Amino acid sequence: MVLGGLECGGTKMVCAIGDENGRIIEKQTIPTEKPEITMPLIINYFKAYPIMAMGVASFGPIDLQRKSPTYGHITSSTKVHWRNFDLLGELKKEFDIPFGFDTDVNGAILGEVTYGSMKGILNGVYMTVGTGIGIGVYSNGALVHGMLHPEGGHVPVKRHPEDTFYGNCVYHGDCLEGMASGSALNERLGIAPEKVGMDNPVWKYESFYLAQAIIGYILTLSPEKIVLGGGVMNRRELFPMIRAEVERLMGGYLHTYQLDHIEDYIIPSSLGGDQGVMGCMKLAYDAAVSS
């Protein structure tokens, strides 16, 4: 089955052709500019292939309520050109095929659960720590939507006692995203975080905030596995620091096989950055078989 996958990010759009086994046959990246510039490039890319269905996973917030008049729209995004943009509608005008549609982070966890290191589990969390922070949630064997969709990047966190940064979330100031996103790191450091050594106290704060959020996810969702992705997590030294903070903050309260093997519980993605677009293949496949 020839399937199309479109992962919409704030800086780039990843377009891919693949199949129901998650194999990516062809992939192209298009910069995210205004819709008038970017959408024709996306449409041209996919027109060259005989795709039977397409999966779209987008930055948000997006409208996922199928009965809503704005289903498939990007809604209150901070990216002004894309605010209230009918993303799914514009694609449907060009392609008379079944479409799957979800958040970028739900796409990523779907990739992990279907083809990656979360295969076989029924409950998991994918957390991306990039420019912003987001979570995709899989519970009882399905993606979680609920009232809207999870927005776990904005959970409240206790401040580190030595940390004087104000927090740059425009809504909450010092919520998780305001303290620990890539954008917060840039703002607190004044230079790109990649240029800062591990001896800088910023990484101690970063681990403290991310671990707090992870503790919250564990105690609320009881996930069987947690995958951390996004640009900030390319700094692999953070993984052991975060795991140690999770153990410290948990204070021995829960005893499980997974927490006793925390290096296999809180892990990087196994799909090398393709988890999102591979999740799109699964969204496309599910749309094809249910249509």
Add this chain to the structure above:
Amino acid sequence: MVLGGLECGGTKMVCAIGDENGRIIEKQTIPTEKPEITMPLIINYFKAYPIMAMGVASFGPIDLQRKSPTYGHITSSTKVHWRNFDLLGELKKEFDIPFGFDTDVNGAILGEVTYGSMKGILNGVYMTVGTGIGIGVYSNGALVHGMLHPEGGHVPVKRHPEDTFYGNCVYHGDCLEGMASGSALNERLGIAPEKVGMDNPVWKYESFYLAQAIIGYILTLSPEKIVLGGGVMNRRELFPMIRAEVERLMGGYLHTYQLDHIEDYIIPSSLGGDQGVMGCMKLAYDAAVSS
């Protein structure tokens, strides 16, 4: 169908006879003492009825992994006499019928979802604020178990800047339960919280902590409804205070129909204290039909 329901709490055991429509025909409360005293009373109660299946919802932590050698046991409870007690095994010795087994808070949300104000939803949270704090979680149309089961009473919370109480959780000090449970209220006030007027600042702190936890649940689980139960929530003046704090802390970040109608979103139980034992009837029914 004649069904038995047993809701096991730290201070009392509620035994009930009912049917698959959630109707309670007969109910009796037995104090929770040592198992040697309490268990024979429970067994005698149920022996008098021709029950076809039994649902048990218990305080915990409990082992819910069906393949585990200690499935059905109370595990690391702070109630020493019940620690490592084979609750389900002792009942199964006496009654050769199908059994359903889950946490007390999962029992309560199952009651709400099946017979109460959460009927028809696929994603919800039940939070009990009593001696301790616990959550039952319903996601994608089923109770959440996952790695263990949700233990959302112990999520980290930011301290209120005017609050000097140290927090009495033996594991975490000032986590949610350490700051806002009935036991924390007793300890910080030195008298029963029922005797303290609404002008006491303790209620401002209480709303602040509970609202933070609720924000975390909303952003992580995207529930369609949140029911608050337990002894502390009998103080009904807390509901408008908690709702106002949730709105303030959310900072206008999410816009949904439910948040715009918050008085119908964060609500007391509609089942008048019977939600737990009614959930047990559903556990019993599900066990009967799947056996």
